[in-house]
Amino acid sequence: MKRQAPGAVLLALLLAACQPAADKPAGSATPPADGTTATTGADAVPDAAAPDAEQAPRPEEPGLQVATIDGDQYDLAEHRGKWVVVNFWATWCSPCLKEMPELSALHTMREHISVVGLAYEEIDVPSMQSFLSEHPVAYPIAIIDVYAPPADFETPRGLPMTYLIAPDGKVARQFLGPVTAKEIETAIENNGGPQLDPLPGMEPEKEAGKA
Numbered sequence: 001m002k003r004q005a006p007g008a009v010l011l012a013l014l015l016a017a018c019q020p021a022a023d024k025p026a027g028s029a030t031p032p033a034d035g036t037t038a039t040t041g042a043d044a045v046p047d048a049a050a051p052d053a054e055q056a057p058r059p060e061e062p063g064l065q066v067a068t069i070d071g072d073q074y075d076l077a078e079h080r081g082k083w084v085v086v087n088f089w090a091t092w093c094s095p096c097l098k099e100m101p102e103l104s105a106l107h108t109m110r111e112h113i114s115v116v117g118l119a120y121e122e123i124d125v126p127s128m129q130s131f132l133s134e135h136p137v138a139y140p141i142a143i144i145d146v147y148a149p150p151a152d153f154e155t156p157r158g159l160p161m162t163y164l165i166a167p168d169g170k171v172a173r174q175f176l177g178p179v180t181a182k183e184i185e186t187a188i189e190n191n192g193g194p195q196l197d198p199l200p201g202m203e204p205e206k207e208a209g210k211a
Contacts (some may be wrong), residue, residue, distance in 0.1 A: 003071035009078070011116075016122060022205040028179075036043070041082065042048065042142045042157070044161060045163065048084065050198075058152055058171075059151065060170045060171065061168075061170050061171075062076070062150075062152030062153055062154070062163075062165070062169075062171065063076060063152050064075060064076035064086065064116075064150050065153065066118070066140060066144070066150070067142060067144065068127050068140040068142045069125050069129055069132075069141050069143060070140070072140065074116055074140055074142060076165065076169075077169070078171055079114050079165075080167060080168070081116045081167050081168060082112055082113065082167055083105075083112055083113045083114070083164065083165065083167060083172075083188050083193060084113075084114050084115070084116065084163065084164075084165040085103060085106065085113065085115040085116070085162060085163070085165075085171055085184060086116055086118065086153070086163040086164075086165060087099075087103060087115060087117050087118065087160060087161075087162045088118045088119040088120050088144070088153075088156045088159060088160060088161040088162070089117055089119060089159055089160045090119060090120055091119065091121065091123065091128070091131050091161050092121070093134055093160060095131050095158055095159075095177065095178040096174040097135060097180075098178060099160060099178045099179060099180065100117075100135065100137050102135075102180055102181040102202065103115045103117070103137065103139065103181070104136075104138040104139060104184075105181055105199050105201075105202065106184060106199070107137075107138045107139040108138045109199055109200075110185075110196070110199075111162055112138070112167075112188075112193065112194065113184075113188070115138075115139035116140050116142065117137065117139055117140070117141045118140060118141075118144045118150070119142065119143045119144060120144050120146060120149065120156050120159060121143075122146060123143060124145065125144075125195045127141060134206070154174075157178055158177070160175075160177065160178055160179070161174070161175070161176050162174070162175040162179050162184075164184060164187055164188070164191075165177075166191060166192075172187065172188075172191045173187045173191070181199055181201075181202050182198060182202065185198075
């Protein structure tokens with residue numbers, strides 16, 4: 001029998017989709033090395049609950065092994081040598097949907113970047129496949145058990161939540177709220193990665209957003 005999510009969890013997630021938030025460092029032991037400012041805006045999503053003071057510290061090199069909706073197995077360790085974007089999202093989260101095209105562009109157009117999407121919601125595979133037929137992405141998608149999320153990552157208290165994993169497997173940056181391709185590539189550059197021209201079609205939107 002399918003368990004029903006506690007009302008408090010549902011309320012927190014719904015509230016999280018409506019208010020602004022900032023990104024934060026990956027943890028007290030691993031602050032952002034690039035020194036850039038936090039992501040903010042009307043579409044961002046906040047922490048919906050206070051951090052658990054008893055929460056165990058997360059490893060510097062998180063592991064992730066999940067089944068994708070295509071029936072494959074995704075293992076984060078197999079992507080060493082690349083920058084990996086681990087994106088927690090949900091189908092009901094409008095800021096999540098807004099960032100998906102740019103994440104797809106990074107995945108397909110940057111050889112040194114790989115993306116994986118972790119759907120943090122109660123949804124079955126056929127429903128997710130139907131959703132993605134209307135909102136296609138180029139990167140693999142896995143559905144995460146909200147009662148047993150990946151142990152090496154913080155439990156999402158707001159969506160979207162994104163981790164940037166360096167080629168050595170360590171967390172380089174954590175973003176809470178929507179993130180752009182430019183922000184990810186800037187974080188990569190400031191953590192020793194390559195400096196490249198903006199992805200085609202992305203820069204005009206960034207400039208318009210700054211006006």
